[in-house]
Amino acid sequence: MKYCKACRVQVCTPAFQCPLCGGALADDGTPCRPAYPPQHDAKGYHFVRRLLAFASALACVVCAAANLLLTPDVWWCLYVVTALGYLWISVPHMARRGGNAGGKTLMQVLCLSALAVLLDWEIGWRGWSVDFVLPVICCGGIVTVLVLILANRTNWAGYVLYQVVLAVIGFVPAVLYALGAARFLPGAVVPGMLAAVSLLALFLFGDRSIKSEFKRRLRF
Amino acid sequence: MAQVKKWHKLDNTAHLFPVIASRRMTNVFRMTAVLTEDVAPQLLQQALEDTLPLFAAFSVRLRHGLFWSYLEQNDAPARLQPEQDAPCRYIDPLVTGRYLFRLLYFGPRISLETFHVLTDGVGAMRFLKALCYRYLQLAHPGEVPLGTRFGVEQAGNVQDGYIKHYTPQKNWSTYREPPAYRIRGELRPSFELGVCTALMPLDALKTQCAGLGASVGEYLAALLALAVYEEHMPAAGSTRPVSIFVPVDLRRVFGTDTSANFFSGFSARVPFSGPRAPEEVIRILKPQFAEKKTPAAFRDKLAYTARSEVDLAIRMVPLPVKNGILRIIYQRSNRGSTMTLSNLGKVDVEPDFAPFFAGFRFLLGATPGEPLKCTACSYQTPSGPQLALTMTSLLTGTAAARNIVRRLTAAGVPVTVESAGETE
Numbered sequence: 001m002k003y004c005k006a007c008r009v010q011v012c013t014p015a016f017q018c019p020l021c022g023g024a025l026a027d028d029g030t031p032c033r034p035a036y037p038p039q040h041d042a043k044g045y046h047f048v049r050r051l052l053a054f055a056s057a058l059a060c061v062v063c064a065a066a067n068l069l070l071t072p073d074v075w076w077c078l079y080v081v082t083a084l085g086y087l088w089i090s091v092p093h094m095a096r097r098g099g100n101a102g103g104k105t106l107m108q109v110l111c112l113s114a115l116a117v118l119l120d121w122e123i124g125w126r127g128w129s130v131d132f133v134l135p136v137i138c139c140g141g142i143v144t145v146l147v148l149i150l151a152n153r154t155n156w157a158g159y160v161l162y163q164v165v166l167a168v169i170g171f172v173p174a175v176l177y178a179l180g181a182a183r184f185l186p187g188a189v190v191p192g193m194l195a196a197v198s199l200l201a202l203f204l205f206g207d208r209s210i211k212s213e214f215k216r217r218l219r220f
Numbered sequence: 221m222a223q224v225k226k227w228h229k230l231d232n233t234a235h236l237f238p239v240i241a242s243r244r245m246t247n248v249f250r251m252t253a254v255l256t257e258d259v260a261p262q263l264l265q266q267a268l269e270d271t272l273p274l275f276a277a278f279s280v281r282l283r284h285g286l287f288w289s290y291l292e293q294n295d296a297p298a299r300l301q302p303e304q305d306a307p308c309r310y311i312d313p314l315v316t317g318r319y320l321f322r323l324l325y326f327g328p329r330i331s332l333e334t335f336h337v338l339t340d341g342v343g344a345m346r347f348l349k350a351l352c353y354r355y356l357q358l359a360h361p362g363e364v365p366l367g368t369r370f371g372v373e374q375a376g377n378v379q380d381g382y383i384k385h386y387t388p389q390k391n392w393s394t395y396r397e398p399p400a401y402r403i404r405g406e407l408r409p410s411f412e413l414g415v416c417t418a419l420m421p422l423d424a425l426k427t428q429c430a431g432l433g434a435s436v437g438e439y440l441a442a443l444l445a446l447a448v449y450e451e452h453m454p455a456a457g458s459t460r461p462v463s464i465f466v467p468v469d470l471r472r473v474f475g476t477d478t479s480a481n482f483f484s485g486f487s488a489r490v491p492f493s494g495p496r497a498p499e500e501v502i503r504i505l506k507p508q509f510a511e512k513k514t515p516a517a518f519r520d521k522l523a524y525t526a527r528s529e530v531d532l533a534i535r536m537v538p539l540p541v542k543n544g545i546l547r548i549i550y551q552r553s554n555r556g557s558t559m560t561l562s563n564l565g566k567v568d569v570e571p572d573f574a575p576f577f578a579g580f581r582f583l584l585g586a587t588p589g590e591p592l593k594c595t596a597c598s599y600q601t602p603s604g605p606q607l608a609l610t611m612t613s614l615l616t617g618t619a620a621a622r623n624i625v626r627r628l629t630a631a632g633v634p635v636t637v638e639s640a641g642e643t644e
Contacts, residue, residue, distance in 0.1 A: 001636075007622065008629040010636040012419075019416060019639035020622035036640030037326055039306040039412050098314035157225070209224045216227050220287040220535045 102162030170195025232382035281318035308585030381482035397556025400463030486512035
């Protein structure tokens, strides 16, 4: 135990100075035990991440400048910005520790679709994104979640909400076709069919745990 | 067939915590049991595995639905950890196997850090005591009763006391407090938390309180208000009063013994326009403690907060929108308090186990808006009841703690200080 004359307190944790006033301590020789371990710096400095962010920003600035000086007629620097934006949104989400694989699939489907539509629009709208790329991405998303469920059947309930959301997205190409925005019929039919199969499988094979999952997720 | 998981909804106050929690504003509090001997980690891990499944409020993970978040049974292994970091750090579910608490050991200390979404101080202390009882059963098989489990009576009860005691009101009064004085200062680096515990004999403190005609709670609130004025305010005072938020356990008020959150509180306000004597501050505080601590006042406040969960129109709003609105409401409403004084009261332990406990500590994580927090809890020691008054601070320096401790020692209350920090 130690004693601070200024504060008139006993100090029972190891200290050179009074923890309250910083004054000198008188020691009576009885041993003190620390109450807390030494605190250490928990905030990391992610140098690589900062370097990558700087390189991306630099690429955007340099491309924009080169674009302006060399080829002011074609705005090709937009493609660079779009691609880098896609990378910065989708890769950190994908690489995040933990997280539901179904949620990551959904995020990729949304990001890739947005990237395709944006690029198509920037290049001069020719419709290849909604005709071909969107259906392929939707099919990919639905099949990925079905594979996840088959591979990890005990945790079906964890994926079920993403399964439903992806199935709903699977009908989007068909809606676009009906509205006249897309012109490639197989691109509308195949994802729609897969989405219907996915929902049917859910209704026919889903058990009590699936029902209970829906109850929880949709409670209001 | 896949297992049907148990789940329960968040209680009425818990909705806020996942929305505002961050590394700076952790909403984590710590309960520590100090034993009389060093902890054996394997036995404590065993105790955790034995006890956790019984506590419905703790064996869960947080998940999000379309309209509300909810807590779902978590079967992942829970791990005991040696204490290495600053107290009350943010609990990252990805690190803890989705659990929203951490169990730590350091020498003879067992610390339970809880994210406030699970439960309040009373609920956490129940879990910690049950863990310690089980640990002591395993560590001292001959000396304490075996066979029976101790401290698990209300472990499975997670009903929402707020909704149970909700009565619709005709006239809605709002509970927005006028802005209070805010303590400013340099923040500690890398989310550290300064901790200073003052241990004192409860009888000496009570004698001092009786001399001033105040209860222990009123006296401690007065000490805090004076410390804020003397150490942080300009000598001329401030137009905004020092407002001390005092949480109150509603289980005692309404008689619903749940293990989820069931607390409310009130703000005790002291305006300063110059120095005030302790007697004067107590005179200002006393009527506020009497008026604001009544069951009727809590019933009104409860009706106001629980209404949002009963109103169909609010219930139908999707969760992300709700969270956005909640964040705005919180930012507007939390300007009403300068600091918090949470008094846990007396911590009782089973008589058979009492010789193994040296004391308890209660730590609240501070926030940039309220960089100082103060807690009190008392317990029985062989030399009489003792009170542990803990100040946690995000600020560098220990001015407020020094002020309080010096005032106590000057009044003749012997104080022993226990601190964490860079002093050695």
